[in-house]
Amino acid sequence: MPLLTLIVFTPLIGAILIALVPVREVRVLRGVSFGITLLTALLGFLVWQEFDPNQAAFQLTESRPWFELPGALAVNYSLGIDGISILLVSLTAFLMPLVLVSASQSITTRVREFLVWLLIMEAGMLGVFLATDIFLFYVFWEVSLVPLYFMLGIWGGERRLYATLKFFLFTLAGSLVMLVGVIALVYLSGTLDIAALTQWAGTQPLEVQGWLFAAFALAFAIKVPLLPFHTWLPDAHTEAPTAGSVILAGVLLKMGTYGLLRFGIAMFPLAALEASTLFMILGALGIIYGAFLAMAQTDVKRLIACSSVSHLGFVVLGMFALTGAGLRGSVLQMVNHGLSTGLLFLLIGMIYERRHSRELADYGGIAKVMPLFAFFFVFSVLSSVGLPGLNGFVGEWLILLGAFEASPVLTAVSVTGVIFGAVYLLRATRLMLFGEITHTENKTLSDLTPRELGVLTPICLLCLVIGVMPGPFIQRTEASLAVIEQRLDAARDQQAARVELDLPDDQKPESAR
């Protein structure tokens, strides 16, 4: 049965259902939407089971002709999943029901619209990861922007209008440049299917691959966000409602890194080789810069947002090391970051509902009053700091190992990121949880309710499982990553061959003359 179409369109149909169903009370709406996301999660689990780990090409593919572009280019609605997208699809399907449960408390005004936008966003995100036709990918890529724009704008904090406009325009500028890149790619290669495009792009000389890679990389760099383009993230996170920031951190940022992998490295290996040092430097800078930013924050949500910049710096560092360990680590770290930062945002959302303040100064000593909250908060801090035994460590260790093979110096710099990570996150823990209870309001805070525990425990369990047994998760990506590594090796030979040709004649070895 068309599993992938089902998984993408269940939330969409759900959204339409919720928008139109005449029911008034909010509880029923929340129940229905939770049911829908649960159904999607179930489908996601089914996809996880059906997935055959040792097949590199797209699996569970479905394709139906959609329409014809001028120049006899058939655009078809085609979905598929492979090693690179399986983890992210499952993460999205897994996070959404939990996000919905946590959102149901904090969102009290215009609930119907909120649920509709939430479900549309889930469909958009799943679509981005599953689309195997580049036109469809682009449609889902931009469609997934609109829901968050509305969620940020309507249910956000004080400076939400500025934050949401900035978020939208930033990402859009990148994706419009990518639009030109996509069009050029499509008309140069004559096909819209991503697998065929990857095949074609591999054969192209460096010049062609170069600027196409640049067009794609710019859009994804803004989305990741890489260093110079990151200023939208702290604003967007601080002003977003809890559900918004969990999804933004959990999945939306990963569309950038997923894009860099699928459309950057896999498609244009030669260009990726050239650009690898630049991106590794940007990654390393991102790590240090994000960490320093986080150290200076007084607003705890902004602090977590800056930590995301640092964590994603790791992912990019690992990815553009272009080594086996680096690629595996970055794909896994995408999921890990989603889980640990998602946890942190959920927790901050819960404490915000009780205390209505995000300033660290307003807290202090609440571990006494809310021990369960303290336990979960310390757990998620440890997961995000990369304590061995939890998920963060596996990803970070693989990334650093992979990056070390590529450039030891940059890895040495990035490892300090591990230290700063501990500094700013533990500082936040100390200021929030430990010490005397200075503010009277903190004395009467109620601890986590069973519903909140129900949201947090599955994520923590998953963190533990990935930390102890990452095998099955990494195994699923092995086949596709192996293909990428082969393409990179082939590109390296090409590059070596090309270097030989550039040598002036007298230095050229006998064979190449």
Place this chain on the structure above:
Amino acid sequence: MDTTIAETGQLWPWLIPGLPLMGALLTGAMHLAGLRRPKNDDKATSKPLAANIAILAMAAAFAFSIKGFLALRGGEANILSTSYDWIPTGDFTVSWSLMIDHLSSLMTLVVTGVGLLIHIYAAGYMKGDTGYAKFFAYLNLFVAMMLMLVLSDNMVGTFVGWEGVGLCSYLLIGFWYKDSWRAEAAQKAFVVNRIGDAAFLLGMFILATTLGSLDYSAINSEASLLAKPELPWKLSLAALLLFGGACGKSAQIPLFVWLPDAMAGPTPVSALIHAATMVTSGVYLVVRLNPLFAAAPLVLTLIGAIGAATAFVAGTSALRQRDLKGVLAYSTVSQLGYMFLALGVGAFSSAIFHLVTHAFFKALLFLAAGSVIHGMNKEQDMHKMGGLKAHMPKTCLTFIAGAAALSGLPLMSGFFSKDEILAQAFAGGGVSLILWAVGLVTAAITATYTWRMVALVFFGKERFDKQAVHPHESGALMTTPLFVLALLSVGGGILGLPIVFHAPHILGEWLAPVVEPGQAILAAAHNGHLSHLTEWILLGVGAMIALGCAHLAFHAHRQGTQSDLAFETKHPELALSLSNAWGIDRAYQVMLVQPVMTAASAISTLFDLALIDGAVNGLGRFAQRLGQRVSRQASGHLGAYGLTIGGAACALAAIWMWIGA
């Protein structure tokens, strides 16, 4: 993997770290469950149950360690546990797997043995505390992580234990989190450890990329190839970085600043973590990778130098401490300096020997100090104690036994282990002679501060006010472990009697197979051998110094705090700088922590908000202004429109003509 090791895949080794882990989970669950129940029946029956589960788990782990020890003693080869695949890195796969060999079985014995005693002691010490179950959960978790560290057969497994113990020390130092200075101490401990861990990570990556695997067996065998010239500096760099990690964990210069602050934790914690087990993991790592370090002579000499320096600096700082646990903390740093000095001169087995004896007497001293503090309801300043001999006879007796061992009085365990190190240093000749000299001076200082402490606490006038404080002897639960440890500290020496005593050096032979590859490489380089006469002279000198300084210090401080106060008035700034470890900590604060914080706020406000955000908002405003000008053009004045249209038409005509030409 050489085939001599027993057939692979026994399951029971997993029980050694597994049982404390189970204990931690159980007591943790009890604690969390306890939270759900309303506050009033806090004193519920679950209290002793948590302690019993923890102690049971420790006892079981100890039993299995003994089983491993006996198996190895019976001539069996190293025992390997079933291994499970953990992280596939593309080239090689890291796996969860344990190996019990001579070194790790010894370490497990020490960890579980001393750990068991400390658990029993803690059951008494922590009685009235609200977080009782939580405390035992953390303690058990710590022991589980430490066992993972020592038993793992690859470096990544060790790293799990390495950061695991870092986490538990963070949780336990900040156990009474209500006072923020304890939380800060905990954070400082974790961050400084993390700096060490970062160096450990880099060292691991060098080994992974050059040797292609992180299993100890592979590294140690590969490293012996080091003799060949083609991989010299890479593996030395790896050794140096791993030593950096060891410095972080075992509190050596420059990363020792966290240990004195770690005294903020409950005393059993200081005893277990910051005396007996965690701080020794650095020594264990160097011994485990002894071929690698042996093959990097430069790094070894550096280790020796740092060890000696740390010993001396910490020793002098201990002299001026007024806080009882402060003295013990700096003493630990100093003794660890000794162990690294031993490693520096290649005496791997004597370092382990000192590690074991140190575990006994330092744990004893901490526990005894704990019972003193318990009795003096949380008073830790020695100047407010004195004359407790009468009130706490058992504690005083055991304390003196520990002090004797620490200061290296003849026939005590400390005497044998410390002098063996000094003998090896002396035998080394050349550079290590200087190390020997520093060691000797530090031995004198050690004796001095130890007996100053004994005098101030147990003898002389009672300097506390009677109404508020009623010092009393601790209960049986706390004193029995003291006696057991006292026995071990006094008798521990037999483990490694010097050759001149014509008795077998038990520990040396036991560790021979582990240490032999490293010794082989070192022997190839140089081999100092002492004659019997020099051995006797060294023993004599050591004993004389210990006895002399002990006697002097004891009598100087017998009356009370006069000599301390006199010293402080005579050279105040020296006293002050010595009392906080030569001002190194403050130097870090000023040179490292402040600049980082100001850089962070500078980046956040100046660079991020002003520059990048400024540019982005500027772009927006610029577009707005441009828009104003453009839209103002359409002002409604027809004449202007006509003009622009006419002008544009002419311009177009000009372009066309230009095209035409």
Place this chain on the structure above:
Amino acid sequence: MNVPTEHLLILSAILFAIGMGGFLLRRNMIVVLMSIELMLNAANLAFLAGARQHAALAGHWVAEGPVMVTFVIAVAAVEAAVGLALVIAFYRRKQTVSLDRLSPTGAASKAN
């Protein structure tokens, strides 16, 4: 005597220039309308010059020029009518035909 086509084109250009001058500079709407008519006739002249030239080349009467001119004249009439109607409507509102009385629009106009 055959007048060369260039002369006719120059005359048409001059007429066009005068019309354009009147259109751009004069403030009175009626005069603007008149100058539009003038420009239209300049265009007619250009067409006829062209038709004459091609008729001489082709040796037979060429229809495009005159047909175009007829249409232009018809359209000129219609434009005049509509133009004047608009001017009258404007006059009825503002009691003047001066172009300056057209109210300014855009950002300057409303207090926004």
Place this chain on the structure above:
Amino acid sequence: MSFESLQDLYLGAGPALAPLLWLTGGLLAVLIAEITPGLTRLRPAVVPAALLGAAWSAGQLIAEPSGLVLGGTFMGDSQTGAFTLIFLGATLLAWGQARHYYGQEEPFLGEHDALLITAPIGMILMAGAQDLIVFFIGLELLSIPLYCLAAFRRTRDDSVEAGLRYFILGAFGVTLFLMGAGLVYTTAGTLNIEGLGDALVALTTPLGSVGMALILASLLFKAGVAPFHLWVPDVYQGSPTPITTLMATGTKAAAFAFLLRLAPILPSEAGLPLGIIGVATLALGNLGALVQTDLKRLLAWSGIAHAGLLLLVISAAVSAAGTNQQAEILNAATSALLLYLLAYAFAAGGALGLVAWMEADGEDHTQLSRWQGLGSVRPGVAAGMTLFLLSLGGIPATGGFLGKWLAFSTAVRADMLPLAVLGALTSVIALGYYLRVIITMWMKPRPESWAIPSMNRPLAAFLAGFCAAMVLALGLIPGFVLGPLF
């Protein structure tokens, strides 16, 4: 000219002229109904009937195009048919929005409808013209009704002034065209576009090039491209909203239809300058719209920006002239233009329709500030407006995106990559102001004091729904439009 030759001149032209015949029939019917007292009741039904009939016949024309007719002066191919559909759509929208729109002018609706139905006749002639004369007639038949319609609300200053401004500048534009045509005619000797194409060398003489430039200037003026754009904001804002819809969608489409006809005969070097003007207009239009506070003026400026992008497409077709891919690029340009204009017609038409609908509740509803918090009161209208704005912004799943994709792909295939990238970046500014409107509607609270807009006009609701459906259909299932086109 014997009768037979006249007869066979028209014989073959049946299907090509069918839409025109329908419309002229409609015009006559309206006039007759206006005069005879008994039939005034029928009048409201005549115009839509004529429009639908014309639309049906245009559909037939697309199915089997009948090629050159009327002695080679009018091209009845599927391209003309498609453009005719756009014109008829625009007029239908304008007609629908005009119902109940006018207050005092209600009794003059007869004249309004008559003028309204002549406009598409002019547009069709412009779209199909193969001869400058036919184009001129079409241009006049389109412009003059619009001059009157713009000034239709005699009781309001801005409408009269809009009409006057439009007339004066429009007339000036026409004179430019005529002068240009005259010069071109003298140098090339023919007014037929095919002929002009062959006489390319003549056109490069100074006189010929001035002529072509003037023709082009008048066309760019009509399309509202910078630097000829200054009249657009005032006229669009001043004239009644239904007429603004007609002008924004219909006139722009007609101007670009003829530009498409001219593209093959323009020298290929002209491609780059036109492209630069196009991107400049895109930037200018977007920047101008950024600061607008009046919705109609904002949509006017955004119309200028869209015209800039369309000019970029034309310039791509022009720059490909003479190269081997010319036919391919021209084909791509045509389909890009058609789809873009169709999507733009429904998006802009829909948006202006909503503005017209809201104006029934008070003149100042064209002010953006009056739309604050509409989402909470009238979610339907706000959702519709949001969809139209997203389509204008080119967000996927709407027709606007596909139009933008096709436009950029034409530019890319004519390898004008730098211009395409520049165009892409400037169109980010567009989202700046579209989002501002969406923010005002959804994300700002509505002051309690404001009354809830009455909104009881079923026809306007139907039209808005129809536009929204078309915009979504073009985005989601564009096959039904792209398919038959080529």
